Amino acid sequence: MGNLEIKALACVLCLWTLASVPVCRAGKGRDVLRHALPADTLQQRTSSKDIRRGHRMSTSAYPVRIETHGRVVMIHSDHVQLLPIYTRGGVLKMTLRLNKGTNWLSGLPRGNYFINNRPVAIK
Known part of the structure; x- marks a missing residue:
């Protein structure tokens, strides 16, 4: 493997680790903080x-x-x-x-x- 391939593999591994951290925390019974998103007219139901x-x-x-x-x-x-x-x-x-x-x-x-x-x- 070349130096560039090792860096790309390390980058993918870091991204995968960061993406899986909140899922692992939620699986252990800890509370997950949910932030309110700003209202968007496309997402907001109106009556x-x-x-x-x-x-x-x-x-x-x-x-x-x-x-x-x-x-x-x-x-x-x-x-x-x-x-x-x-x-x-x-x-x-x-x-x-x-x-x-x-x-x-x-x-x-x-x-x-x-x-x-x-x-x-x-x-």
């Missing part, structure tokens, strides 16, 4: 109660006018922008790219949604 407690949903940068016509939603915007749509539970359903003028959205399943922080019911 409508969470929204009322201060969690914020994204809104469009410019004002929009929203009207429903049966199962079709008419969204009028004076600017090209992105518009997020959330379910009643506060989960991001989709993000729409709005063009300037009138935009029509169809195909949303029946339910209650938040579009630009306004409740919209699709029946």
Whole structure:
């Protein structure tokens, strides 16, 4: 074995030892400290109660006018922008790219949604 191979083997052995230490300690009945991870929007489950407690949903940068016509939603915007749509539970359903003028959205399943922080019911 060459000098480089011995160093690589020693490095792998050290990494394996460090990785197995917490597992060995937990196996002996000792308490394992768990650190709280910072909340991430991808990992955090939200509900409508969470929204009322201060969690914020994204809104469009410019004002929009929203009207429903049966199962079709008419969204009028004076600017090209992105518009997020959330379910009643506060989960991001989709993000729409709005063009300037009138935009029509169809195909949303029946339910209650938040579009630009306004409740919209699709029946």
